[in-house]
Amino acid sequence: MKIAVVGCGALGSYYGAKLWRDGQEVHFLLRSDYEIVRRRGVEIRSPEGNFNARPRCARTPDEIGQVDLVIIGLKTTANVQFPILLPPLVGPQTAILTLQNGLGNEEQLAKLFPIDQILGGLCFVCLNRIQPGVIEHIGQGRISMGEFQRWPEPRTHDIASMIRHAGIPCEVTDNLARAHWEKLVWNIPFNGLGVASSAGLENFLRSSDVVVEKLAPCLTTDKLLGDPRWEMLVRELMLEVIAAARAKGMNIAESFVDTLIERTKPMGAYKASTLIDFERGQTLELDGLFLEPLRQAEQAGATTPRLRTLCAVLKAVSKIRASAHGS
Amino acid sequence: MKIAVVGCGALGSYYGAKLWRDGQEVHFLLRSDYEIVRRRGVEIRSPEGNFNARPRCARTPDEIGQVDLVIIGLKTTANVQFPILLPPLVGPQTAILTLQNGLGNEEQLAKLFPIDQILGGLCFVCLNRIQPGVIEHIGQGRISMGEFQRWPEPRTHDIASMIRHAGIPCEVTDNLARAHWEKLVWNIPFNGLGVASSAGLENFLRSSDVVVEKLAPCLTTDKLLGDPRWEMLVRELMLEVIAAARAKGMNIAESFVDTLIERTKPMGAYKASTLIDFERGQTLELDGLFLEPLRQAEQAGATTPRLRTLCAVLKAVSKIRASAHGS
Numbered sequence: 225m226k227i228a229v230v231g232c233g234a235l236g237s238y239y240g241a242k243l244w245r246d247g248q249e250v251h252f253l254l255r256s257d258y259e260i261v262r263r264r265g266v267e268i269r270s271p272e273g274n275f276n277a278r279p280r281c282a283r284t285p286d287e288i289g290q291v292d293l294v295i296i297g298l299k300t301t302a303n304v305q306f307p308i309l310l311p312p313l314v315g316p317q318t319a320i321l322t323l324q325n326g327l328g329n330e331e332q333l334a335k336l337f338p339i340d341q342i343l344g345g346l347c348f349v350c351l352n353r354i355q356p357g358v359i360e361h362i363g364q365g366r367i368s369m370g371e372f373q374r375w376p377e378p379r380t381h382d383i384a385s386m387i388r389h390a391g392i393p394c395e396v397t398d399n400l401a402r403a404h405w406e407k408l409v410w411n412i413p414f415n416g417l418g419v420a421s422s423a424g425l426e427n428f429l430r431s432s433d434v435v436v437e438k439l440a441p442c443l444t445t446d447k448l449l450g451d452p453r454w455e456m457l458v459r460e461l462m463l464e465v466i467a468a469a470r471a472k473g474m475n476i477a478e479s480f481v482d483t484l485i486e487r488t489k490p491m492g493a494y495k496a497s498t499l500i501d502f503e504r505g506q507t508l509e510l511d512g513l514f515l516e517p518l519r520q521a522e523q524a525g526a527t528t529p530r531l532r533t534l535c536a537v538l539k540a541v542s543k544i545r546a547s548a549h550g551s
Numbered sequence: 552m553k554i555a556v557v558g559c560g561a562l563g564s565y566y567g568a569k570l571w572r573d574g575q576e577v578h579f580l581l582r583s584d585y586e587i588v589r590r591r592g593v594e595i596r597s598p599e600g601n602f603n604a605r606p607r608c609a610r611t612p613d614e615i616g617q618v619d620l621v622i623i624g625l626k627t628t629a630n631v632q633f634p635i636l637l638p639p640l641v642g643p644q645t646a647i648l649t650l651q652n653g654l655g656n657e658e659q660l661a662k663l664f665p666i667d668q669i670l671g672g673l674c675f676v677c678l679n680r681i682q683p684g685v686i687e688h689i690g691q692g693r694i695s696m697g698e699f700q701r702w703p704e705p706r707t708h709d710i711a712s713m714i715r716h717a718g719i720p721c722e723v724t725d726n727l728a729r730a731h732w733e734k735l736v737w738n739i740p741f742n743g744l745g746v747a748s749s750a751g752l753e754n755f756l757r758s759s760d761v762v763v764e765k766l767a768p769c770l771t772t773d774k775l776l777g778d779p780r781w782e783m784l785v786r787e788l789m790l791e792v793i794a795a796a797r798a799k800g801m802n803i804a805e806s807f808v809d810t811l812i813e814r815t816k817p818m819g820a821y822k823a824s825t826l827i828d829f830e831r832g833q834t835l836e837l838d839g840l841f842l843e844p845l846r847q848a849e850q851a852g853a854t855t856p857r858l859r860t861l862c863a864v865l866k867a868v869s870k871i872r873a874s875a876h877g878s
Contacts, residue, residue: 375708378701381725398708398723 236297241277246390270361326512370400415498468521563624568604573717597688653839697727795848
């Protein structure tokens with residue numbers, strides 16, 4: 225299968241490298257890392273075994289041309305580039321699979337392409353781009369994949385089967401929207417409070433406006449679960465996200481909260497991706513992970529005061545950090 | 552959706568009644584129970600609530616004509632009737648879903664119809680037909696459904712969604728063959744030893760030919776797990792079935808044995824369906840549940856001595872019982 229990987233950070237590089245190793249024709253669309261990846265390939269360091277991948281490298285989508293499958297691993301903050309990066313890759317038979325975080329990515333693709341070409345994948349993987357062309361795979365890797373607003377098709381299963389063949393656990397979901405919300409039940413508290421915790425607990429205790437003055441270190445998952453006050457906020461946020469999903473007609477059980485808390489405990493001092501971005505001074509992916517879920521929750525009539533406060537704190541924290549980094 | 556239920560025993564009646572209650576156009580094809588079901592409908596007694604269903608009743612498939620979906624709930628011993636019962640119901644767009652036990656049913660349908668019309672469903676349900684037109688639902692009810700030798704299609708999900716809408720948990724599997732073998736891991740020991748236990752433990756202890764003289768009562772699941780010697784046989788059979796599935800390329804983990812044993816313990820004195828048939832003097836469904844799996848295991852080169860003995864004992868027991876019932 226001819227595959228283009230658009231957005232070759234940790235996520236795109238990791239999955240692209242595994243598909244390349246399995247014999248697929250994989251093209252990386254690169255910008256800053258173009259020279260180094262073209263010369264040295266991508267190095268994957270993984271407890272499952274290190275390897276070096278040598279995908280074809282391109283600087284522009286026109287060099288690649290139409291492919292069978294586009295895999296999108298861009299930060300969602302770069303989605304404005306869709307109209308420039310994607311059209312040269314997409315023919316009438318091309319499947320477009322976004323592996324990006326949060327809500328709204330498939331919708332943005334649907335403004336450019338027919339919906340029956342759009343798929344979404346939820347990635348459960350822990351990766352770190354430690355330097356250009358070098359990706360550390362810390363653990364996991366599963367993808368849960370589905371068609372945008374439609375049932376899976378035989379084509380969906382063909383792609384999932386190809387991904388599994390490359391050693392990546394991959395399942396097909398018949399309800400991509402629900403899978404997104406299930407992932408948000410974890411992502412919103414642990415990514416969100418992880419960063420918001422740097423502004424202190426106070427903003428969640430008072431009902432007045434959010435005030436952020438100076439920033440403390442972020443809290444990893446073990447710290448959030450190690451303090452009963454933060455754990456309570458984690459649980460409340462989870463319940464709010466479940467309530468929002470239910471208001472939208474997706475029946476997620478409240479017991480899912482306990483399941484997720486128990487699954488998170490063995491992860492130790494885990495840094496959710498938003499924390500890593502934040503510590504590196506990168507622009508946070510606030511929209512898909514927090515603001516759009518809040519919009520949809522309110523639109524559906526769900527009561528989500530904790531999520532509203534979280535969004536306000538994240539915006540304030542993000543602003544302070546942006547000015548500190550002069551960006 | 553216009554649905555024909557062929558084989559209105561406990562299984563077909565239960566699912567057909569639930570679909571009827573949900574507003575589908577359901578036709579029962581009946582023989583011995585025709586008069587009573589036409590007059591009084593089907594009574595479902597269930598811990599989830601009793602109800603009476605009034606599906607349309609027919610004596611011949613021609614009265615029903617072509618339908619959107621055929622649901623087959625026949626005992627597999629009646630599969631020879633497929634060529635008489637099914638063709639009048641099946642047009643070029645009809646989906647044919649067999650909910651029957653064991654291996655080989657889809658293959659028999661494929662001799663009559665194009666394979667892209669054939670689906671299989673594994674039922675995890677505990678039912679009892681206590682008298683004509685009266686079905687006792689003891690518990691569970693989930694269906695795991697897939698296309699025969701093909702990926703699921705949007706059509707598959709449409710049918711699953713309709714089934715779920717009727718209050719029946721239903722999921723789509725992308726590997727029907729594997730789902731069959733996973734179910735056999737439980738069915739072969741508990742259905743098989745349940746009945747074979749009536750011939751005593753000795754046949755499994757000696758290496759000579761099977762000898763069955765008189766029959767003791769069958770053992771329910773709790774009895775099989777309550778005696779370390781029977782439990783050992785249960786586990787050995789499970790491992791053999793897993794080995795056979797693996798030889799056929801389906802990777803079922805050996806730890807599945809422990810999972811199933813733990814799941815079975817809370818079921819108490821559960822009578823697997825083959826036991827119920829046996830105690831009623833009905834012909835046993837040996838082929839799909841035992842003989843065909845053994846054939847496929849041996850063909851794939853798996854070593855399955857316990858399964859071979861089990862099949863021999865079941866044939867001997869079945870023969871004695873048949874002569875006792877004069878059939």
